[in-house]
Amino acid sequence: MSDNHVEMLDGWQFHGVFKAVCVRCKHKHRTVRPVCDAFPTGIPKEIWMGENDHGAPYPGDRGIRFEPVIEPAKAEAL
Numbered sequence: 001m002s003d004n005h006v007e008m009l010d011g012w013q014f015h016g017v018f019k020a021v022c023v024r025c026k027h028k029h030r031t032v033r034p035v036c037d038a039f040p041t042g043i044p045k046e047i048w049m050g051e052n053d054h055g056a057p058y059p060g061d062r063g064i065r066f067e068p069v070i071e072p073a074k075a076e077a078l
Contacts, residue, residue: 020048026069038064 020043022028027037034043038054038061046052054066 020050021053021066022048024068025054026067027064036064038062 020034022034022036022043025036029035029037029040034048035041036043038058039047044052044058044060047054047058052058054061057063057065
């Protein structure tokens, strides 16, 4: 995919590969759509594109922030 290739994702335009911290977040819904517990109608593009790591409050996040998924093997070690 070229850098200037534009794709649509649920009505969102984005260029190239996204850098979402979301894919490593326990609140991300495991669907193709960019939705999560904090943003059930759509993760803001700024977060999805990696411009914001959602470690601090973000308008409309319902008090839910990024929390890493704990892999089963790591959880057992705790």
